Amino acid sequence: MHPHTRHSELPRPFAWPFTLFFLFILSLALPAEAQNRVTLTGTLRSAASGEPLIGASVSVAGTTTGVETDVNGAYMLRVAAGTHQIQFSYLGFETLTREITLKKNTRLNVQLQETTNRLNEVVVESQRNSFQERLTTPQMSMETLTTREAKLLPALFGEVDIIKTLQLKPGIQSGGEGSSGLFVRGGSNDQNLVLLDDALVYNPSHLFGFFSVFNPDAVRGVELYKGGFPAQFGGRLSSVLDVKLREGNRNENDVSGGVGLIASRLTLEGPIQKGKSSYLVSGRRTYVDVFTRMINKAKESDPDWSPIPDYYFYDFNAKASFDLSENDRLFISGYYGRDFFKFYDENFDFNFNWGNRVASARWMHQFSPRFFVNTTFSASNYEYQIKNELDIYTFNLTSNITDLTAKTDFEYITSEKHHLRFGAAVTDHRFVVGRIEANSQDGSVNVGTGNTYRGQEYGVYASDDWTLSPVFTVSYGLRLSGFLNSGKNFLGLEPRAAASYRFSESLTLKGNFTRMYQYVHLISNSGASLPTDIWYPSTPGVNPQRSDQFALGLTKLIKDKYLLSTEAYYKKMTRQLDLRDGAEIFANTELEKEFVFGTGDSYGQEFYVEKKDGKTTGWIGYTLSWSNRTFPDINNGKTFPTRFDRRHDLSVVAIHQLNKRINATATFVYGTGNAYSLPVQRFIFQDVEGEDYTVIPVYPERNSFRLAAYHRLDLGLVYKLRPKRGSSDLTFSVYNVYNRRNPYFVFFETIRDEESDQITGFVAKQVSLFPVIPSVTYNFKF
């Protein structure tokens, strides 16, 4: 193929700029400054369960200095040496204020008491301080969401899905009705780095994308980066989705769960050694198949009955966390999930199953409160199997990918002005692509084929958050990434930079630039994401994908109550991969011949308003965007919009506390219709045997039509019950309240005269998926 295309453009040798950069950072950071300011670090936990609190606020009372805890519940606050009133607050917990005299860098772990009734009172304390952090940090293009928030919102079939809740944030789109796919700032669904407790998840969806693999009972929260990627992340072009599992109750054993319309969940958690270690085991399973089997059984005697396919999925999450010593913590996490799809009749037996297996172990060591390291080993596997029996024939198809990863991440706060991060990661990939076996009992057919590829992906990085002045902060970093396959070594130099300038107490300007490389590619021959899509490595004939993204934004705080932010972005993507028309991706030993390469660009502007305190909270997000692709071999080389190119995208989320026991919620979404290909012309085809004339559609251009706009209102209600022991609630959801027929796809139907079978005309038909769907879920904990 063309082994010397883009690769040769990269500056060589590569290692030099990186080393120089690293030394530069160190030289900047190392000189110790006069320590008139000190750092306070620590973790915020729930006193009852010992679980970390994400997004909690830590602030200096009476000032605008404040930070938010991260996904591990950790915080870091820089203050002048001296005595301060430090305030810790979190929604649903009692606010704690402590007076502390700080002379040197100090670590302070804090436990907050839950307010007696969780919905008793929304914390009156202003969320001002967490808003304050968003004003001061150069980090932008990022969304944080906790399961707690997601659980309040209405959900399809009552199944809470944190990914679908994320789709309500600006710049993040779903892949269509009910889909848990993520299309971030015009990127594709395979350009998301999905991490579950630091381990990569290849296919984060169940049921062809209708549900994500993240069980809300086991997930604590997520962070999603749309841009401004920190240097420790790499390997995907468009987003980083960092999902963290809960650690489990460190103080007492808990059983919690839920019974819903289509699935049930059960979680066990408790201390292994009280106060020091904990475990969590959580599982769920859908049970629609129980009913469809009963229907099939009842209809067995009906010869016209076409059996409903059998479908179910289950998944398990487990996590154990240990405090090994004052300075060492260990976390072990695992996920196992499978989807099963079975379709059969008298002489046909089609079995299809797929799923992920993920495990990770992370060791966190603290050299000092300002210097710590996380070392993680993880393994990830995704596979699918199709077993098809047709009379005497058996047909098996399998594909899988297995990753083993080791990485280490250091964080060093050398002085008040510098916050360093550096580390390295290496991954061994093993791809088995389209292994096929076909046999027949009589031996007349016996075919086997398939390919195995290996590749090693690695990255080293360094970055520094540099506070130049109280109003001006820059964050700059560099990641050197690479991929080894078949003796070919690809290298990528990925600069990451961000800056923020604070004009006033309530207004900040931010900007960033990031470059990302992606070395593995998802090969999909469908418009949607199917479990059979194949992951394929970079090879001498397939160069890595690359993206450059710029973003510029303003963050404004109004009356300490509303956080307003807007970001404009532009993203350019090269070496995008698609398939030729009619490409055969299964059992193809020369798969690369079916690939075509092109470029993509997307740009737009996002607007966001959020209100976090008071009885009514929520947010409004709006995105104006464009997303295009250009392939010399597709659409005659003419640029075309992606299917999810969405000019206008609006989401409104409102949560209102009616009284102590009832929370009412509403979400509304509006989006420009998906770009869609429709035939413009047709011709009649007789074929060699003119038995049946067929109408052949002619598609002139790709995605040149628009489906009707998508809009939907969902309502939800969480009603707290008063059981004798523990807590429980009933969650009601109504999906698509006004029963809008949102378009899923459009096709053209040929109308024939019933008697003569002559064609009498043609009509366009639109198919919708979900009408109004009410649901109720019972959740309990004791």
Added chain:
Amino acid sequence: MPIHKVLSKPLMLLLLLGAMVSSCDMEQEIEVELPTIPPQLVVECYLEDGKPYRLALSESAGYFSPPEAPIVTGATVTITKNNETPIVLKDSVVVDEENEKVYTHYNRTNVSTKPGDVFTLVITDTKGRRLTGTTTVLKTVPFDSVGYKFNDKPEENQEAYLMARWQDDASVRNFYRLLAHKKDSVGVDSQLDAEVNDRLRNGQKITYTTTYRFDRGDTLTLKLYHVDEAYYNFISSVEDARRANGNPFAQPVTIKSTVVGGFGVFTHLNYAPKELIIK
């Protein structure tokens, strides 16, 4: 059979299941405004040894235009064999009732071919459109054997599967189209239409088998066309395009015509048919 085609059916069923749950009408007629683009010539010309020169010429139409046969009149149609004198096909509608086919252009001269012959088609019409095509005659590939086998059901409702086997030539890439039809009272009744290539079985004996679906007493005619890659791609693209309309998972498909300047096919068909009576 390509797996995505196997898969798309259960997937669709699953989707429809979602729609069924509600038992609401999830399908509705809508208005779609299509741009007007000029119609293009559409040709279907299959040369067969011993049969007259004939073809069907029409044009594409807007999807929602009235469903009338868009016959093209006044076109000049010639077919040239190697460097011989071009044969002119005249406008004349001929209906082949046996095969339920319609031809619009005709010359009574019989086609005579041997492997390696090159035929060229040129069509020009009164609107200045020009369509051309070339095809090379390939060797006929005979069946090694054809056969059938009944399943284990009681004799009165036993069904048979059909098996056809032929030898692939290892020196070149080969493409085949296997057809089987049953003669019935109203004409031909297609029973099997399969596109096969030798990608996985180059130089080997290729066996094609169906599912159990033939009854005792069926009389089948099997034809194995040894086709060129262009025709194979055309037939596949036509199949894919037909499927793409109405499948939310499919990508739009460009028709890969074997001709230039319009849609359609110009090819030679060679085959050694076999008759098989299932007893």
